[in-house]
Amino acid sequence: NAGVTQTPKFRILKIGQSMTLQCAQDMNHNYMYWYRQDPGMGLKLIYYSVGAGITDKGEVPNGYNVSRSTTEDFPLRLELAAPSQTSVYFCASSYRDRGAFFGQGTRLTVV
Amino acid sequence: AQTVTQSQPEMSVQEAETVTLSCTYDTSENNYYLFWYKQPPSRQMILVIRQEAYKQQNATENRFSVNFQKAAKSFSLKISDSQLGDTAMYFCAFMKPSGAGGTSYGKLTFGQGTILTVHP
Numbered sequence: 001n002a003g004v005t006q007t008p009k010f011r012i013l014k015i016g017q018s019m020t021l022q023c024a025q026d027m028n029h030n031y032m033y034w035y036r037q038d039p040g041m042g043l044k045l046i047y048y049s050v051g052a053g054i055t056d057k058g059e060v061p062n063g064y065n066v067s068r069s070t071t072e073d074f075p076l077r078l079e080l081a082a083p084s085q086t087s088v089y090f091c092a093s094s095y096r097d098r099g100a101f102f103g104q105g106t107r108l109t110v111v
Numbered sequence: 112a113q114t115v116t117q118s119q120p121e122m123s124v125q126e127a128e129t130v131t132l133s134c135t136y137d138t139s140e141n142n143y144y145l146f147w148y149k150q151p152p153s154r155q156m157i158l159v160i161r162q163e164a165y166k167q168q169n170a171t172e173n174r175f176s177v178n179f180q181k182a183a184k185s186f187s188l189k190i191s192d193s194q195l196g197d198t199a200m201y202f203c204a205f206m207k208p209s210g211a212g213g214t215s216y217g218k219l220t221f222g223q224g225t226i227l228t229v230h231p
Binding site: 031033035040041042043044045048050058088090092094096097098099100101102104105107 | 115120144146153154155156157158161202206208209216217218219221222223224
């Protein structure tokens with residue numbers, strides 16, 4: 001099983017550019033999440049989804065958008081990238097209260 | 112809102128010895144879940160251990176065990192017989208239940224992390 005797959009693993013963006021981080025899971029989990037991890041900090045929730053067509057904001061949603069058209073896919077869109085969005089981004093999925101399974105992360109640098 | 116605090120930014124231990132990582136949390140909930148995640152230099156987040164608050168028995172997974180003190184809101188991780196591969200950042204995380212009317216939907220609140228270095 002692939003689990004949770006994120007692409008790309010690394011990306012450098014210029015200020016004002018946009019990009020989409022891709023996330024796919026093959027575990028048929030209803031719940032999916034996007035977290036960001038800043039240096040020396042824990043992970044903070046950006047957006048989450050409880051099923052196809054249903055998304056909601058987390059703790060730090062500003063500057064991001066998400067969509068969930070299928071159970072498997074949960075892309076994160078960055079519009080007008082800013083230096084404050086330099087971070088490591090993790091996609092995760094979970095089944096009920098078992099705990100989240102994470103992708104390998106995307107290291108994003110905005111210059 | 113829940114908060115999770117890991118007061119030890121860095122810890123080190125000799126190979127084969129035992130180390131304990133601390134975690135405290137603040138919540139008004141009576142039922143919840145606690146987790147420890149490991150993040151090695153590869154950056155992958157790996158679920159190490161899970162504790163259900165309504166279970167008094169401390170969870171164990173091979174060399175990893177927890178000391179769950181509900182009244183004190185403390186959730187420490189003990190690593191026995193430390194190995195070089197245990198070198199990683201460790202995160203404590205809190206989650207409210209998502210079933211039976213719960214609305215957490217599996218969302219996790221993380222602590223700041225503890226960097227553990229195992230020395231040969």
